[in-house]
Amino acid sequence: MITGEIKNKVDKIWETFWTGGITNPLTVIEQFTYLLFIKGLDETETTKEKEAEFLGIDYVGLFPKDKQHLRWHRFKQLGSAEEMYNVVSNEVFPFIKNLHGKDESAYSKYMGDAMFMIPTANMLAKIVDGIDNITMKDRDTQGDLYEYLLSKIATSGTNGQFRTPRHIIKMMVELMKPTPEDIIIDPAMGSAGFLVAASEYLRDNHNDLFLVQGLKEHFHNTMFYGNDMDRTMLRIGAMNMMLHGVDNPNIDYRDSLAEINRDKEQYTLVLANPPFKGSLDYEAVSNDLLKIAKTKKTELLFLSLFIRILKPGGRAAVIVPDGVLFGSSNAHKQIRKEIIDNHKLEAIISMPSGVFKPYAGVSTAVIIFTKTCAGGTDDVWFYEMKADGFSLDDRRSPIEQNDIPDILTRFNNLEGEKEHKRTEQSFFVPVEELRENEYGLSINKYKEIEYEEMVYEEPIVLVNKIKDLETEVNNGINELEALLSEKL
Structure with a gap:
């Protein structure tokens, strides 16, 4: 399951969306997911590049040479929040929407009407910084993160x-x-x-x-x-x-x-x-x-x-x-x-x-x-x-x-x-x-319940036990009274 630390990070990012005016839970998840997706694309690309380099083979990646600045690890380091906002909203987002080109893939069909709705540069900078601090090295963590996000749909x-x-x-x-x-x-x-x-x-x-x-x-x-x-x-x-x-x-x-x-x-x-x-x-x-x-x-x-x-x-x-x-x-x-x-x-x-x-x-x-x-x-x-x-x-x-x-x-x-x-x-x-x-x-x-027979003592025996307990309590009270009288 997702750790408390990651939950806290997600909650802070969620709060940033909320205070920035995006209060519909599905919209938050959608925008959050776009950015997770952009980060995931860059991490996958980096892994494949390293594998290709290790094997000594050519690798044609998702990001062409003239689009390298659209990768997560590049745009997050841009000098100002406004500069990053312009790159993400005007270049990165259109790029991911058209990843599959004109193919009739599920991705291209449903990303076609996707909208980038983060309103300000400062808000985007906070969210990018928050997501960057979430480690998603394995698919289990990624799945748990999705699970936690979806649990927030009120x-x-x-x-x-x-x-x-x-x-x-x-x-x-x-x-x-x-x-x-x-x-x-x-x-x-x-x-x-x-x-x-x-x-x-x-x-x-x-x-x-x-x-x-x-x-x-x-x-x-x-x-x-x-x-x-x-x-x-x-x-x-x-x-x-x-x-x-x-x-x-x-x-x-x-x-x-x-x-x-x-x-x-x-x-x-x-x-x-x-x-x-x-x-x-x-x-x-x-x-x-x-x-x-x-x-x-x-x-x-x-x-x-x-x-x-x-x-x-x-x-x-x-x-x-x-x-x-x-x-x-x-x-x-x-x-x-x-x-x-x-x-x-x-x-x-x-x-x-x-x-x-x-x-x-x-x-x-x-x-x-x-x-x-x-x-x-x-x-x-x-x-x-x-x-x-x-x-x-x-x-x-x-x-x-x-x-x-x-x-x-x-x-x-x-x-x-x-x-x-x-x-x-x-x-x-x-x-x-x-x-x-x-x-x-x-x-x-169809199930059967096994009842265990309980054997109780005869009522007269129970009454005598209660009397004995009552006698013990009364004796204790008398002893306590005697002790208190001696001190007085």
Whole structure:
């Protein structure tokens, strides 16, 4: 997690924005991100230059010879704040907006209408100085910094747009183990947290993919897909992906649930935490999705979407509110029946209600399934997460209790789970039992509580003990009175 020192530095920069008149949290994040991006470009360029020099090969960088003064380490050293402001606003910013030229890349599409909004030279100088003091040597720090910035969006959660905690994203990615051949999508991507985490997993576990030209091209151009309806988040997501080393992610402005989205059987892996507070009119929803479950609830419609867009054999790990697991409406039952009977439901990991605090106290679960179009659900694995390494109040302070390592260990050895009793933290439930319970997927429906019989002493014995204690107290009071009388 991000350190207290970095938090303090970010808070000071945030205060500079605020006192300078930029008070919209998304605008602050956007402007902050542009400058982080500019700094990151320069650091990446420096690293590649050193590598090329070490290997004795030529390197054609992002910054042409006549644009070297646009690099972070150069313009931050300019003599005056006004001079730096002119370079950044009139040269650096247009340069990053047009990095991909006229290419139809996600970056060029969503940076096209980006605006530099820092109003004064002194304000820019303070912000540049503050960012320059933040060390971002590794991708983890960079990701944590993004996480902390996004946590400051006070409006998060008002439309069901919860920021998914980074450690939960990482857990879901590690459960699914993306492969170099996967085609990965998040149809409600926000800042692209799931896509970034998947790219990091592949770098850490399949680094050899960059030695195979076809796989390398796939990684940079055809592996990652994301949709969102907020252009600001699309810009932040595009920069986030580029800073994390994905050159050309397929990020689109799109209402994933609308008729305009024609995606069908295109992807092999869905990772998502879709909005689950919304309710749409039937006219606004694709007819294909309503065929699976006629509903206005976004959380159910997104599950229908995941089924449609996955290729046969494709997998999904997605966050759903608890209501999806036990809701009694026809639509709730239809979507659960569809996944269980026509595909392969593998796991339900229930999470405590504090995971999304301070935005919401809603209880959620991770649902994992594979699209088969031919059934295959056998025994479904249930796990009750009680702690995720952070307190479950609004402060979300780090604590020792953390079930995530246990979840990963057990999920990777499901054979060893088969003998577990319903009184334990994880266990299997056979599909026949799910069907008997109207396809209910709430862990509370299946877990058993072991009651320990308490044996108490006879009432008369307890009464005598109370009398003995009373006698002792009275004796003590009498002794104290005697001592006080002697002193008087």
